Amino acid sequence: MNDILNDIKTFEAEAIARLNSVLDKQALDALKIELLGRKGKLADFSKAISKVSDEMRPQIGAAVNRLRKLFEEHIASKEQTFASAVKKQTIDYTLPVRADFLGHKHPLLQTVDDIVDIFKSMGFEIASGPDVETDYYNFDALNTPEDHPARDLSDTFYLKKGVLLRTHTSPVQIRTMEKHKPPVRIIAPGRCYRSDYPDASHSPVFYQCEGLYVDEGVSMADLKGVITAFARTMFGKDIKVRFRPHFFPFTEPSVEYDFSCVICGGKGCRVCKNNGWLEISGAGMVDPEVFRAVGYDSEKYTGYAFGMGVDRITLLRYRIDDIRLLYENDVRFIRQF
Numbered sequence: 001m002n003d004i005l006n007d008i009k010t011f012e013a014e015a016i017a018r019l020n021s022v023l024d025k026q027a028l029d030a031l032k033i034e035l036l037g038r039k040g041k042l043a044d045f046s047k048a049i050s051k052v053s054d055e056m057r058p059q060i061g062a063a064v065n066r067l068r069k070l071f072e073e074h075i076a077s078k079e080q081t082f083a084s085a086v087k088k089q090t091i092d093y094t095l096p097v098r099a100d101f102l103g104h105k106h107p108l109l110q111t112v113d114d115i116v117d118i119f120k121s122m123g124f125e126i127a128s129g130p131d132v133e134t135d136y137y138n139f140d141a142l143n144t145p146e147d148h149p150a151r152d153l154s155d156t157f158y159l160k161k162g163v164l165l166r167t168h169t170s171p172v173q174i175r176t177m178e179k180h181k182p183p184v185r186i187i188a189p190g191r192c193y194r195s196d197y198p199d200a201s202h203s204p205v206f207y208q209c210e211g212l213y214v215d216e217g218v219s220m221a222d223l224k225g226v227i228t229a230f231a232r233t234m235f236g237k238d239i240k241v242r243f244r245p246h247f248f249p250f251t252e253p254s255v256e257y258d259f260s261c262v263i264c265g266g267k268g269c270r271v272c273k274n275n276g277w278l279e280i281s282g283a284g285m286v287d288p289e290v291f292r293a294v295g296y297d298s299e300k301y302t303g304y305a306f307g308m309g310v311d312r313i314t315l316l317r318y319r320i321d322d323i324r325l326l327y328e329n330d331v332r333f334i335r336q337f
């Protein structure tokens, strides 16, 4: 009776080898009938069960059942392979793109573009500088003293001594003035880095946009005019701008500037913490020490400079309340804009 068991073993080896070498659905269907069908080989073995001795019956029964299961699994997996191959072949590359899955600019970069466009329309040119800066461009040339807190390891990412990730876009002022004689009128958007712990209003990487205008007879009134024109184009004609006295090493006098709250119109709300104004960034008249560093004659030329928090402006225009959302790149968030 062991003959039957041996036959089953031989049959199994042959059948699996044939299953493995099947190349298409048609051949698989034929083999399926041959192996599992009512007139198939496995059926013959099943029929033989009734003829064997009582003690052999369970063994042979189990062997036949195991084989049936094995074949069914093999066949199912082959069927799946062929089905997905068919699916791949039937992709129609000539179909039009599904418009609801089109990508678009990230809201942050869209804002950079819009800011740049507004300043370009007022005669500014785009300038840029490297993200990896030296102490000289990021601090020294901008009249920032050796012991200034911004130079601290806790505020600035140093790559090695004297080399750092720029903490603001102001070094582009220096790079531009070194290369060009006045008049210069530039806008310089870019990434900046600070060793800040991320929270709703801080991100270790963020965007700024630097502005600089140097010529004969440039005044603080020009600065206020240009910032106001920008604010109105960006947020609507009712936006007001205010300057508050401040200090920056590279400007004198220096201000911080605010926009009237774009959410409540200045009445007071959660976003402006009920004071009606939103802090945007700093600005001022270029310090003569900065002109000295780039070889400009500060008797002849004056200029204004301003920074701009691009992230802040993005959060305000799209009513987003957490800066981290801008850097996590979750498409479910980005798709909303």
Ligand code: DAH
Residues within 6 Å of the ligand: 167, 168, 169, 170, 210, 211, 248, 250, 251, 281, 282, 283, 284, 285, 304, 305, 306, 307, 308
């Ligand atoms: N660089 C300053 C900052 O990151 C912002 C700033 C202030 C830029 C005054 C300027 C300026 O050009 O004149 O906080």
